[in-house]
Amino acid sequence: MSVSTEIAQEIGSESSTGAATLNTGGIFAPLPTGTSSVPVTISYSSSVPSIQSASTSAAPALGTVQSSLENGGRTSIIPFNTTVIPTPSSSLAPANLTLNPSITSPTASRSGNIFVPIATDAPPSNILVKPEHPVPRLGIENATGPIETNKFYANFFLGDQTMSTFTHPYSVSWQKGTGAAGSWGLAISHIERSQLAYGQGDPAQNFINPLGIESLILSAKELSDSTTLTTDSLEGFSVNVNLHPADGVDTLIQFPLVQGMGFVTGIYAGGTPLLQTGVFFNTVNYAGALGYGKNTFKYRITLNDNTNWLLYVTPKGSAGTPAFTLNDSSHIQGPADFFGTVQIAKNANGFDGEAVYDxxxxxxxxxxxxxxxxxxxxxxxxxxxxxxGVTQNKLLMFALPHHLESMDYATSAAVTDVQLETTTKGIAKAVAADSITMSEQLPLELGFAPYHPKFGSMKSVSNTAVSAIADAAGVELNQNMDEQTNLDSMYFSGKGLAKFAAAVYTTNDIAGQTGLAAAALKNLEAAFATFVNNEQSYPLVYDQSWKGVVSSATYETDDSGVDFGNTYYNDHHFHYGYFVYTAAVIAYLDPDWLRNGTNKDWVSMLVRDYANPVNTDPYFPFSRNFDWYHGHSWAKGLFESGDGKDEESSSEDAFSTYAIKMWGQVSGDPNMEARGNLQLAVQARSLQNYFLLESDNAAQPPKFVGNKVTGILFENKVDHTTYFGTNIEYIQGIHMIPLNPSSSITRTSTFVQQEWDTYFSDGRADSVDSGWKGILYANLALTNPEASFQFFSQPDFDPTWLDGGASRTWYLAFAAGLGGA
Known part of the structure; x- marks a missing residue:
């Protein structure tokens, strides 16, 4: 049966010329004589090449499965540890003084909104300003303030601007004349779990959503090879994408893209709407006028892959149904000089779903x-x-699983039965509301000491543990701090500083060796001063183009991947979180250090760079890394990526938040402390849904859950691997480091035990002979602190089992505090 005949039968009015004519004035023209609908069969191989392969698996008009690990800005560093210096380089004489730690009382209550500015002044004067960045601001309009570098829409201003953007549950991409339809519009795709491509193994090493399926495309007849794409209003949750018929010509279609949006909306400012598809129209029928003024017009569309979509057209300031014409199985054309909105939604929920969308x-x-x-x-x-648009109507927005778990009563009442799969976040449900509200229990008592959610902070340990900690501290605090911290990497330097900070804190507050701690603290302050004075190998610079503080390494080497792409805004929360934690420990033990405004300003600069709480700061964007919609951070910066943003180390993500909490507490910023508490609670819920997979996890596909951790979670795929190697201790361990007081909040004892039993029990952890061994056994303290303490307190302990960012001093206290001694 031809498309035109089927449409005619459904609508019930066929003209003498063979065209199916709507009695409201809309016209669907017939296909050319002899043309029939083209069947589309979606078929994906279950045996996708290993993600380590550089090949791709392609199916014309059905999408592409990318099977290579996109490692833009990443350097392969194996092992992923800094150099361990186990032998003391000098004998540190205990200082003849006693530290006087600042009193830190957790904030119990904050009235009003806690998202308030940290500061709004310029970065410290010793931070050189760079007016330009190696990555140009492509097509960004009307942006004078900071620009988000790590948000979901970055592909629109990177590379050739055609990589997909994931709003969840939809993905969209600019076709730029490519694809099955050869369109210049914005393509819309939604993937069902049945379409996933899985990697090898049981559990599958990876799962990937096919890309490039042009289910529907919002375009215009006037768009052609002269079309340009620009963006404006680049904010924390949204962006406007604009299509212009030619460079310098006014916007013809604007697409407001917002995370969780229920419709993909095109706002037309003249021109002739063109609805296209790469999957082919099967049936299209008019379903009537909606709304108070009957000014929104609805159409039902079935594609040849048997998916059902809804089309809503809302003209601006005009009466009557706009005429849309079916030109062929791939094109529907609207009226010329159209002003108004055209909206698309996928309906997988039948007539009940239609009522919600309507x-x-x-x-x-x-x-x-x-x-x-x-x-x-x-x-x-x-x-x-x-x-x-029609502002009297409630918005329809999709909530992710971690939202649904913590919603308040009023928001829960607005949750509908409409649900769609997301690419890597499970099932999203539509909420008919202009806002959603969630609540979390906050870890107020979490401090520097070992912490358990049930028992709180535990600074008191047995005499056996105190003796073991003191012995370890006597070795580690005599090491050359500068040699392990003044490196050519912000990441590894930060890890080294945090290692010594944890050891100094432990030595003073838990082991009671105050003289040794005081002497070591002076060395730590001197090592930290190298960075405050900006005298490290690659000083920090302020990038005036995107507006942020970055390493000067790429400017000096022309290597975008140096220091894991820090200059390109990769991993800032990972890198800078170590410095913020170190500063919090120093300020806690030495309040006079905090009173030096230079120190405080430098640390606050780092916090503003990766976790700025407002969008009114003229020097830094709002929340560069943490995504308040997804509940975790994105590490990838200014690198084009077919599978969107990604996050590798969920534990360093949480640690960067813990650092904010503690810096807020010791620096006297209760709002920052409160944000840290809340963000950490949200992270714990999000990570346990999407990254750290207990056996009953319902968010990720059952074929994948057995991996226990995601490895690298992209917006479009999940791959149980790392950027720096495939050893199982790397893949699991990157979600453990650094073991710190907040680890027990994000990593439940049930999860830790399941992971241990899957990969490391029965002596398998002992086969690891590197710094990762210490990481595995420190993590074990979360479920079996006795075994963990026994490992670190053994008399023949080998210091090479310690990662360069970890101390035996802290690990002993961590295990003992959780009950190991």
């Missing part, structure tokens, strides 16, 4: 924001959206 049609989200408050030990945060 109620919100015509309204669309423009931008988003987050606000939060505290009451006692409960933190409440709200994601709210500004809206346009």
């Amino acid at each position: 109620a919100s049609a015509g309204a669309y989200a423009i931008s988003g924001s987050v606000s939060a408050s505290m009451e006692d030990s409960t933190g409440t945060y709200t994601l709210a959206w500004d809206k346009g």
